[in-house]
Amino acid sequence: MRGSTKLAVLALSVLSLTASSVAPVFAQAAGQARPPAAPAPKPAAPLQVPAMPPAQAAPAAPPAPPAVFPAGAKVAFFNPPRVFQESMEGKVALARVNALTQKKQNEGAEKNKQLQANQQKLQTSGTLLSDAARTALEKEIEKEQVDIQRFQQDAQAEINELQNEVQQDFVKKVSPILASVAAEKGLHMVFQTDAGLAWMDPGLDLTNDIIKKLDATSKPGTAPK
Numbered sequence: 001m002r003g004s005t006k007l008a009v010l011a012l013s014v015l016s017l018t019a020s021s022v023a024p025v026f027a028q029a030a031g032q033a034r035p036p037a038a039p040a041p042k043p044a045a046p047l048q049v050p051a052m053p054p055a056q057a058a059p060a061a062p063p064a065p066p067a068v069f070p071a072g073a074k075v076a077f078f079n080p081p082r083v084f085q086e087s088m089e090g091k092v093a094l095a096r097v098n099a100l101t102q103k104k105q106n107e108g109a110e111k112n113k114q115l116q117a118n119q120q121k122l123q124t125s126g127t128l129l130s131d132a133a134r135t136a137l138e139k140e141i142e143k144e145q146v147d148i149q150r151f152q153q154d155a156q157a158e159i160n161e162l163q164n165e166v167q168q169d170f171v172k173k174v175s176p177i178l179a180s181v182a183a184e185k186g187l188h189m190v191f192q193t194d195a196g197l198a199w200m201d202p203g204l205d206l207t208n209d210i211i212k213k214l215d216a217t218s219k220p221g222t223a224p225k
Contacts, residue, residue, distance in 0.1 A: 066208060067201070067202035067203035067205065068203050069185065069203045069204065070201055070203050070204065073185070073187070073201075073203075073204055074186070074187055074188040074189070075187065075188060075189045075190070075191070075204065076182070076185065076187050076189075076190050076191070076204040076205070076206050077190060077191040077192065077193055077204055077205060077206065078178065078190060078191075078192065078193070078205065078206040078207045078210055079192075079193045079194070079205070079207040080174075080192055080193075080194060081194060082207050082211070083174060083207060083210050083211055083214065084170065086211055087211045087214045087215055087218075088214075088215045088218045089170060089173060089214055089215075089218055090170060093166035093167075093169070093170055096162065096166060097159065097162055097163055097166060100158065100159055100162055101159055104155040104158070104159065107151070107155075108148070108151060108152065108155065111144070111147065111148050111151060112148060114144060115141065115144045115145065115148060118137060118140055118141050118144065119141060121137065122134075122137050122138065122141060173214065173217070174210065174214060177210055177213045177214050177217070178190065178206075178210060180213065181206050181209045181210055181213060182206070185206075190206065
């Protein structure tokens with residue numbers, strides 16, 4: 001593949017690793033509040049952490065030696081998810097998305113906590129309040145529910161935007177490295193494992209070469225702690 005076609009295919013592969021498997025991070029806000037006589041409205045559902053793929057754990061046994069690249073081979077393959085998970089650049093990208101998600105979760109939890117407190121107050125003490133106080137509390141609950149719903153929508157959009165940003169940056173960095181490794185080995189074609197391969201010689205796997213070259217281009221101090 002060449003030019004924009006190759007870039008688009010790699011982008012789809014990276015997107016499938018992060019974005020397509022991520023359900024909406026934030027659920028819908030709770031419904032409108034009800035008087036004590038009616039069932040109390042449910043609070044906003046807990047915020048869900050996006051299913052970002054974790055870095056692979058180190059194997060217990062010593063890793064097997066890398067397979068030898070077949071002499072004269074003109075076709076090879078690589079594993080985009082592994083490059084994304086194991087490279088320094090990929091780990092930093094995942095850390096950025098997870099950090100933003102955690103921040104939004106914490107903010108949403110505080111808003112939901114306040115909403116629950118007012119709902120409980122209305123349910124347990126609503127009959128003891130004056131009409132004016134009761135009406136004011138109901139309006140406050142409705143306002144908090146609307147605020148939570150807007151917050152969830154804005155937070156989800158912000159997380160999605162960051163995911164797209166880090167994915168696009170990653171693809172731009174990997175594409176020239178893939179071309180460089182392929183040129184060094186004199187290849188005519190490189191496949192992606194997630195595109196579907198019936199059989200392949202392990203020695204044709206360029207994944208480790210791409211990760212090493214990508215890490216070599218990473219700026220010092222960018223690796224996550």
